[in-house]
Amino acid sequence: MAKQTGSDNYARIYKVVDKIPRGMIATYGQVADLAGLSGHARQVGYALHAVRDELDIPWQRVVNAKGEISPRSEPMMEGVQQSLLEAEGIEFDKNGRISLAQCRWQPRLCSVAAKDELP
DNA sequence: AAACTGACTAATA
DNA sequence: CTATTAGCCAGTT
Numbered sequence: 635m636a637k638q639t640g641s642d643n644y645a646r647i648y649k650v651v652d653k654i655p656r657g658m659i660a661t662y663g664q665v666a667d668l669a670g671l672s673g674h675a676r677q678v679g680y681a682l683h684a685v686r687d688e689l690d691i692p693w694q695r696v697v698n699a700k701g702e703i704s705p706r707s708e709p710m711m712e713g714v715q716q717s718l719l720e721a722e723g724i725e726f727d728k729n730g731r732i733s734l735a736q737c738r739w740q741p742r743l744c745s746v747a748a749k750d751e752l753p
Numbered sequence: 754a755a756a757c758t759g760a761c762t763a764a765t766a
Numbered sequence: 767c768t769a770t771t772a773g774c775c776a777g778t779t
Contacts, residue, residue, distance in 0.1 A: 662761050677775050679760035704760045
């Protein structure tokens with residue numbers, strides 16, 4: 635088919651992130667994998683940066699592989715993500731780290747159903 | 754059009 | 767634990 639790149643990948647990422655239940659978190663790599671972009675964790679972060687607040691994407695539920703909030707370019711957002719997560723019931727470690735083993739979203743129960751329309 | 758940058762991950766030392 | 771290397775893709779200059 636014609637050009638199906640760029641925004642198409644973003645759409646999957648938004649879809650997956652939007653599936654993350656409240657009180658849980660997912661890593662960039664995980665989102666990328668669920669979006670069918672396994673290995674493209676970088677794109678996930680990039681897509682989330684472009685999503686802005688215009689959409690209802692819970693970008694705050696996406697953290698890096700260390701279970702910590704990644705340092706972003708905008709210092710004004712510093713601490714905002716953590717506050718949002720805490721408001722959802724996420725617990726942070728003393729180092730501002732989240733217990734992945736405890737809050738990691740495990741898409742194997744019945745979520746993620748939406749599936750993707752691609753092979 | 755080429756080069757650079759960026760909300761990443763994983764492996765290796 | 768830190769440091770380094772490699773891979774990935776899109777947007778900006």
